[in-house]
Amino acid sequence: LWVYDPTGDVERDFVTISWVQAVTGCLPLLVATIIVFAKDLKECLPSFKYFRWDKATGVLSLGILFLVLQLLYMIITVTNEFFISYFFDPSFVVEYQIYIKIFSIAGTFVSLALIPVWSAVTKAFVEKRYDWIIKLVRFLYFVAGIAVLFQLAIIPFLDPILEFWLGEKAIEVNLSAALLFALLGCVMIWVSVLTSVVNGLGTLKCQLYGFLWAVLFKVVAIVLFSSWIPWTIVITATIVGLLPYCVWQPVVMNRQLKMLNKEAFQNG
Structure with a gap:
């Protein structure tokens, strides 16, 4: 068991913790793989003699697309603290973190529940069980609806929740901010459900355009309106930027699934 002993040198301590994080995250996976x-x-041991450029191109193209989507999603979701600090004041980051922690609880549970969905959808897609995928999508919509109701139900109890959690350090609840964060949580839940299905289907064009628009809209809106709108513009821009994707992706996905299911039924 390794115990970290701070040296008092912030820069050195930060580098040390970074190395520890990198090693402890990668070393167990490396050892387990070996x-x-x-x-x-043993019979599936990777070998260069099985390497084929034509196969590698297809895999790498899809992998790069997933990488781009992950980068865009990171810009959408993890840059809020930066924008708030840079365009407003770092003190608002504390208020942001309090709201986001509370209104991301439902989304966290939904994300955990969605972990096996990607692979399950891919397996069903390969086996042409499109009717099963359609039923799964309907069930996921129901789960998302329950999570959304939970998000909205938190708002009336926000004061006692903060007092129980933070005690004397509890902030005064801003109802408009609370509503915005509740809506943000609802949007992120919906995005998680959609992406878990379309990633399994491998149809990423709509997701790419939707995330790209969300990033561009968010950055431009913050730059243009930060001088006369409070720090919550960061949350508003995130929500509004993702709305086109939230609306259009289900239409595209449902149309694709119905078409595939119809073709499979006609072919027997």
Whole structure:
């Protein structure tokens, strides 16, 4: 067991913690991979003799697209503190973190529940069980609806929740800010449901355009309106930027699934 002992040098401590985080995150996976391929999956050991450029191009193209989508999604979701600090005041980051922690609880549970959906949808897609995917999508819409209701139900109880959590350091609830964060949580839940399905289907064009628009809109809106709108413009810009994707992706996805299911039914 390694115990970290701070030296008092902030820069050095930060680098040390970064190295520890990198090693502890990667080393167990590396060791486990070596053990698994040396024993249980010995016959599946990767080899350069099986390498094919034509196959690699397709895999890498899809992988790069997923990487771009992840980068865009990171800009949408993890840059809020930066924008608030840069365009407004770092003190508002504290208020932001309090709201976001509360209104991301439902989204966190939904995201955990959605972990196996991607692979399950991919398997069903390969097996042409499109009717099963359609039923799954309807169920996920129902789950998202329950999570959205939970998000909105938090608002009336926000004062006692903050007092219980923060005690004397509890902030005064801003109802408009609370509504915005509740809406942001609802949007992120909906986005999680949609992306878990379309990622499994491998149809990423709508997601790419939607996320790209959300990033551009968010940055431009913050730059243009930050001088005369409070820091909550960061949240508003995120919500409004994602709305076109939230509306258009289900239309495209449902149309694709119905078409595939109809073709599979006609082909017997």
